[in-house]
Amino acid sequence: MKFLDQAKIYVKAGDGGAGAVSFRREKFIEFGGPDGGDGGRGGDVWAHCVEGLNTLIDYRYQQHFKAQKGVHGMGRNRTGASGEDVILKVPVGTQILDEDGETVLADLVEVGQRVLLCKGGNGGFGNAHFTTSTNRAPRRANPGLEGEERWIWLRLKLIADAGLVGLPNAGKSTFLAATTAAKPKIADYPFTTLHPGLGVVRVDEREFVLADIPGLIEGAHEGAGIGDRFLGHVERCRVLLHLVEGTSEHAGKAYKTVRGELEAYGHGLEDKPEIVALSKADALDPETLKTQKERLRRACGRTPLVLSAVSGTGVETALRLILAEVSELAAEEREEAAPAAEWRP
Numbered sequence: 001m002k003f004l005d006q007a008k009i010y011v012k013a014g015d016g017g018a019g020a021v022s023f024r025r026e027k028f029i030e031f032g033g034p035d036g037g038d039g040g041r042g043g044d045v046w047a048h049c050v051e052g053l054n055t056l057i058d059y060r061y062q063q064h065f066k067a068q069k070g071v072h073g074m075g076r077n078r079t080g081a082s083g084e085d086v087i088l089k090v091p092v093g094t095q096i097l098d099e100d101g102e103t104v105l106a107d108l109v110e111v112g113q114r115v116l117l118c119k120g121g122n123g124g125f126g127n128a129h130f131t132t133s134t135n136r137a138p139r140r141a142n143p144g145l146e147g148e149e150r151w152i153w154l155r156l157k158l159i160a161d162a163g164l165v166g167l168p169n170a171g172k173s174t175f176l177a178a179t180t181a182a183k184p185k186i187a188d189y190p191f192t193t194l195h196p197g198l199g200v201v202r203v204d205e206r207e208f209v210l211a212d213i214p215g216l217i218e219g220a221h222e223g224a225g226i227g228d229r230f231l232g233h234v235e236r237c238r239v240l241l242h243l244v245e246g247t248s249e250h251a252g253k254a255y256k257t258v259r260g261e262l263e264a265y266g267h268g269l270e271d272k273p274e275i276v277a278l279s280k281a282d283a284l285d286p287e288t289l290k291t292q293k294e295r296l297r298r299a300c301g302r303t304p305l306v307l308s309a310v311s312g313t314g315v316e317t318a319l320r321l322i323l324a325e326v327s328e329l330a331a332e333e334r335e336e337a338a339p340a341a342e343w344r345p
């Protein structure tokens, strides 16, 4: 399946139906009076967050969505039928932005959440509505109101607990493949991964979602390589696992390059808890391992993990550290969300 994480679409709600001007005309009934019915409401446009989607690819093929118009009113006090709504199904983590691409109108983070994007126009009143004590036969009816319309951006920010970052070829996708059921493409050239992938890690009978994102290179924030736009997908991660390729020239420099890009991107990525690991340990002789580990330690200021997704060394430890961090932060969030009124001296 293809991946698409942003789309610009046009949405328009249905116009309301017009009210009718009509008079009751029947044999033997004099002065039947006005009986024009009201117009029906136009359909709304909604966005609905659903399970089982992880891309906005549907919006590449269709960009215009119009809800049905309300049917106009008719004689004998018949109200027009309302127009059908249009419901846009979007994956969890979709943000709805205004046409400027910046103002966030809604953030759909839970399955079942819905937001009204455009409200349908009300139907107009039929002439039966305008009868007064002095005007028993009004010849006036309202037109329906127009439905709202607008251009909006849909932007998907995948929701994962932990995100994998690193230079190309650091072994991110291999790590994802080794720890989850995901099957990302793996190869020994840079930029094998072109769009983010997700997997579910099971460790100690607990689960968390891990995201693999394309590699970053120096200048990614200026568009080098495939740029840093996919970093949006780790914005919502609680913790980052930063993989530094053990077989790279200088592990310390590799680490700093990626840190530089995270900082240049901003949006709080630089402040996220980070677990640093030297990858591909199986491919290193003890001597190189020691030097690289030391270089990395100096660059990040603490002892890095050493792991190999191929042999499995250190992988469990990394997963447990991530899990601990994820659960701790989740507990903190729950505490913050809990009502403070419980507390009594």
Ligand SMILES: Nc1nc2c(ncn2[C@@H]2O[C@H](COP(=O)(O)OP(=O)(O)OP(=O)(O)O)[C@@H](O)[C@H]2O)c(=O)[nH]1
Pocket: 166, 167, 168, 169, 170, 171, 172, 173, 174, 175, 185, 186, 187, 188, 189, 190, 191, 192, 193, 194, 213, 214, 215, 216, 279, 280, 281, 282, 283, 307, 308, 309, 310, 311
């Ligand atoms: N020996 C050894 N090789 C590894 C290990 N992990 C990954 N590799 C190899 O390194 C190469 C790159 O691995 P990927 O997982 O595709 O790297 P990536 O970080 O996802 O790279 P991009 O998607 O290009 O950013 C592949 O040829 C892997 O087989 C490891 O632990 N040990």
Ligand SMILES: [Mg+2]
Pocket: 172, 173, 174, 184, 185, 186, 192, 193, 214
């Ligand atoms: Mg990859």
